[in-house]
Amino acid sequence: AQSVAQPEDQVNVAEGNPLTVKCTYSVSGNPYLFWYVQYPNRGLQFLLKYITGDNLVKGSYGFEAEFNKSQTSFHLKKPSALVSDSALYFCAVRDKDYGGSQGNLIFGKGTKLSVKP
């Protein structure tokens, strides 16, 4: 069965410091991986995705993520955090070989990122 784990409920970072939000996944085939961000009382906004190719993926707002197949991880990173980055971050996976719903994403529980000035 497909699953996504975000081991940290909350990550605290000082503004200007690098940030990492962790994600590991489990799928039976090859994964499509996504990161979404959710601001209070808002829906999810797409940040970036890994489909194939370079393991380092760059996305919106200066975020990037590194796909590591051997560690089954897709950690979200940013070199210099901003206070405005404070939000809830969700990792999601779709099994490339999954025979079910063509669009169904499996989400992690989310990690709350808090960036302090």
Added chain:
Amino acid sequence: GAGVSQSPRYKVAKRGQDVALRCDPISGHVSLFWYQQALGQGPEFLTYFQNEAQLDKSGLPSDRFFAERPEGSVSTLKIQRTQQEDSAVYLCASSPAGTGPLSSYNSPLHFGNGTRLTVT
């Protein structure tokens, strides 16, 4: 508007009441999804439409939940005889991609702001 629109934003229902939640996807988007997000959790898949066809309803938690998209655009999620455990945010998402093994898989979903349902 350019985004996915959901209404109402907030809904309070007494236990046992029926509710209907509306989703207006982005114009022209083929795929439409409903997710349920409980407090402190990630979204969980409920059901998927491709145009007017409901291709997957495996995530609907009980037969009290029903979704439709009769003309392939607006969708309604109906919950009959609401229970307290139905309290959650219901998210709708759409995607321009349609059928085919590769067309949907790498397309990001565009989410609405959700409807927060509270059952008292």
